[in-house]
Amino acid sequence: xxxxxxxxxxxxxxxxxxxxxxxxxxxxxxxxxxxxxxxxxxxxxxxxxxxxxxxxxxxxxxxxxxxxxxxxxxxxxxxxxxxxxxxxxxxxxxxxxxxxxxxxxxxxxxxxxxxxxxxxxxxxxxxxxxxxxxxxxxxxxxxxxxxxxxxxxxxxxxxxxxxxxxxxxxxxxxxxxxxxxxxxxxxxxxxxxxxxxxxxxxxxxxxxxxxxxxxxxxxxxxxxxxxxxxxxxxxxxxxxxxxxxxxxxxxxxxxxxxxxxxxxxxxxxxxxxxxxxxxxxxxxxxxxxxxxxxxxxxxxxxxxxxxxxxxxxxxxxxxxxxxxxxxxxxxxxxxxxxxxxxxxxxxxxxxxxxxxxxxxxxxxxxxxxxxxxxxxxxxxxxxxxxxxxxxxxxxxxxxxxxxxxxxxxxxxxxxxxxxxxxxxxxxxxxxxxxxxxxxxxxxxxxxxxxxxxxxxxxxxxxxxxxxxxxxxxxxxxxxxxxxxxxxxxxxxxxxxxxxxxxxxxxxxxxxxxxxxxxxxxxxxxxxxxxxxxxxxxxxxxxxxxxxxxxxxxxxxxxxxxxxxxxxxxxxxxxxxxxxxxxxxxxxxxxxxxxxxxxxxxxxxxxxxxxxxxxxxxxxxxxxxxxxxxxxxxxxxxxxxx
Amino acid sequence: xxxxxxxxxxxxxxxxxxxxxxxxxxxxxxxxxxxxxxxxxxxxxxxxxxxxxxxxxxxxxxxxxxxxxxxxxxxxxxxxxxxxxxxxxxxxxxxxxxxxxxxxxxxxxxxxxxxxxxxxxxxxxxxxxxxxxxxxxxxxxxxxxxxxxxxxxxxxxxxxxxxxxxxxxxxxxxxxxxxxxxxxxxxxxxxxxxxxxxxxxxxxxxxxxxxxxxxx
Numbered sequence: 001x002x003x004x005x006x007x008x009x010x011x012x013x014x015x016x017x018x019x020x021x022x023x024x025x026x027x028x029x030x031x032x033x034x035x036x037x038x039x040x041x042x043x044x045x046x047x048x049x050x051x052x053x054x055x056x057x058x059x060x061x062x063x064x065x066x067x068x069x070x071x072x073x074x075x076x077x078x079x080x081x082x083x084x085x086x087x088x089x090x091x092x093x094x095x096x097x098x099x100x101x102x103x104x105x106x107x108x109x110x111x112x113x114x115x116x117x118x119x120x121x122x123x124x125x126x127x128x129x130x131x132x133x134x135x136x137x138x139x140x141x142x143x144x145x146x147x148x149x150x151x152x153x154x155x156x157x158x159x160x161x162x163x164x165x166x167x168x169x170x171x172x173x174x175x176x177x178x179x180x181x182x183x184x185x186x187x188x189x190x191x192x193x194x195x196x197x198x199x200x201x202x203x204x205x206x207x208x209x210x211x212x213x214x215x216x217x218x219x220x221x222x223x224x225x226x227x228x229x230x231x232x233x234x235x236x237x238x239x240x241x242x243x244x245x246x247x248x249x250x251x252x253x254x255x256x257x258x259x260x261x262x263x264x265x266x267x268x269x270x271x272x273x274x275x276x277x278x279x280x281x282x283x284x285x286x287x288x289x290x291x292x293x294x295x296x297x298x299x300x301x302x303x304x305x306x307x308x309x310x311x312x313x314x315x316x317x318x319x320x321x322x323x324x325x326x327x328x329x330x331x332x333x334x335x336x337x338x339x340x341x342x343x344x345x346x347x348x349x350x351x352x353x354x355x356x357x358x359x360x361x362x363x364x365x366x367x368x369x370x371x372x373x374x375x376x377x378x379x380x381x382x383x384x385x386x387x388x389x390x391x392x393x394x395x396x397x398x399x400x401x402x403x404x405x406x407x408x409x410x411x412x413x414x415x416x417x418x419x420x421x422x423x424x425x426x427x428x429x430x431x432x433x434x435x436x437x438x439x440x441x442x443x444x445x446x447x448x449x450x451x452x453x454x455x456x457x458x459x460x461x462x463x464x465x466x467x468x469x470x471x472x473x474x475x476x477x478x479x480x481x482x483x484x485x486x487x488x489x490x491x492x493x494x495x496x497x498x499x500x501x502x503x504x505x506x507x508x509x510x511x512x513x514x515x516x517x518x519x520x521x522x523x524x525x526x527x528x529x530x531x532x533x534x535x536x537x538x539x540x541x542x543x544x545x546x547x548x549x550x551x552x553x554x555x556x557x558x559x560x561x562x563x564x565x566x567x568x569x570x571x572x573x574x575x576x577x578x579x580x581x582x583x584x585x586x587x588x589x590x591x592x593x594x595x596x597x598x599x600x601x602x603x604x605x606x607x608x609x610x611x612x613x614x615x616x617x618x619x620x621x622x623x624x625x626x627x628x629x630x631x632x633x634x635x636x637x638x639x640x641x
Numbered sequence: 642x643x644x645x646x647x648x649x650x651x652x653x654x655x656x657x658x659x660x661x662x663x664x665x666x667x668x669x670x671x672x673x674x675x676x677x678x679x680x681x682x683x684x685x686x687x688x689x690x691x692x693x694x695x696x697x698x699x700x701x702x703x704x705x706x707x708x709x710x711x712x713x714x715x716x717x718x719x720x721x722x723x724x725x726x727x728x729x730x731x732x733x734x735x736x737x738x739x740x741x742x743x744x745x746x747x748x749x750x751x752x753x754x755x756x757x758x759x760x761x762x763x764x765x766x767x768x769x770x771x772x773x774x775x776x777x778x779x780x781x782x783x784x785x786x787x788x789x790x791x792x793x794x795x796x797x798x799x800x801x802x803x804x805x806x807x808x809x810x811x812x813x814x815x816x817x818x819x820x821x822x823x824x825x826x827x828x829x830x831x832x833x834x835x836x837x838x839x840x841x842x843x844x845x846x847x848x849x850x851x852x853x854x855x856x857x
Contacts, residue, residue, distance in 0.1 A: 385782070
């Protein structure tokens, strides 16, 4: 392009050479005259050029022939305009024919014009297939190289997993814990303050990047204790969590119930995993923070309890000595709450004893002691909303109603009273002790007394300070005839027993009272059962006394008795039930079948007054239990008549 | 005998500035269409995500009594959905808008719980009911701040709950704190909280007098 040269194109001035003679002279053609030149140019006009492409083939052929003839025609020079005239004539003929055809076609009688279906341009299928194949191949190659590159980078990442990303871990940490940036350092908080805690001690920790050389420290995995359960992830962390010294280690709250210097039960408030895992210096940060949070929680709990123990007035003041609170629950029983905090330095020393005591670990008390502080936290954050909505936030519904309902000073002070945590724990422990004692008494009595059977059902629905047990006294095989139901409400320091007859017995925490009551009830059951059996057997009840005034004085309760007569009245059975001595059964015949007149009783009629009773040797009687024996006895006495 | 020490106790309480009688207030409104978005955001921002928004439905009556120089306004409010709760009689003072630097409106607010006969009592005193309406919506809590999102309905003559006629196609949003005098730190907290709601609702010091008298 840069070397383009301008070329001038013009007709040569010289005339065309017509011929060169042998001697070399050139004979020039005479230049054309104006008319000649016009006719020549006219002959050159291609009249077929303007015609449309639709023109039929014969036309073109004709023209070609005409064109072929043209030079000859010109050369023959018949007449210079001849070819032009011929062409125009042909054109006129064609136009006339066309107009005729159109006129006929317009009539639509002899000729109809229809569009000729045009062949679609031929598509070479194979070519497009090949083109597409090639294009797809190119695209696939691009994708494959991209995938390969990703794969290598991924495998590179996997290979470098031993050095985890600090920021990824920080993101993970941020999901579970509160973090904020102060200056150049990242400060976190493990305290429960956002959940309603008002404990003054802060739970701040600092997050920093672990040094590069730390992974080498991790390479020998620290020996894991066999009972640790799921092993904490051993991968080294890029994060380092720095806790203040007072939050390090593992803490738990130990609760003992001591009776005359012996431990009745003990419970440790801590999650089991923390107890077993022990404080490891290179724990995963999640475990470390959880442990620190637990330390803080236990400290708050103990702090609160200690504060209350000092303030709480009681008949026997509670003692706070060091990390231990001693509160008396019931005479002779003390509740000891201790805070155990073991840091890594003295872990061996202090984590030993609680593991021994774990055998009598009480999960219910552990749960409730936890729950008490959680409830306080919940209450601190969940204030009731005012209704109507324009009222101030804060006052409870009771307080809102206090004004319009004209509550007096006494009621207001009652309203403001609330139980402290320690009081609630003491109450729960008292109830726990009472429940244990009741269970013990019921179990031992059921074991001692085989006849009748004692079945106790504990209600599954109970509160931390109230439980209910239903005691069923029945005789095996005769449970449809008679059963004695007792309901015992176990409270905090007392028991309430509702007997079969509707009488209510209030008992103190001294468990012997319950035992005595149950034994009396068992013997009363025997007497009532005998009466019910007698009714079935057709025997008559002559007399019945639940509290018999005769006989030797009982140590506990009164003897009860009844006298039964056979259907025809000739036999008598007397039953006497004593809580201590058991059952005595005597029988008498009246009248006796054989009568021998004596000096004193001369006539037979006196025998109807009834004779002397003879005691049955009860231990020699046939029968599985008391009622069975009674049934057999009655049956034998009835059949003989 | 009790009256004397009690009233003096109230006096000393007022003097030592422990009576929460100042209401810090920011107001705004949001269209019905987008109120769900605002409620969703408030649920996320406010305390107690677990319990959800607290619904309310209140009936408010405004009474005036002719006093010199300006008539005194008293508001009686009751919760329609909590019939057992006491009615509330409330006095709201003139709002102080302050300059641009002050983040919130401050107005004095004194409220007291009362029984249902308060309307009768006020009428006997010579008060006249100016207007009444029903506000229905949700309230939220964030620390000491209370946020209400409510729709104002006209009070029907037949007083049936179903056919309540809304006053507008928008919800009223109020952010308020009741605090003793001089605790301006809370106002800053309110401003920063309002900032967090900014694209959804524009909480501001709304001067109603200017709204009434200014160009529509």
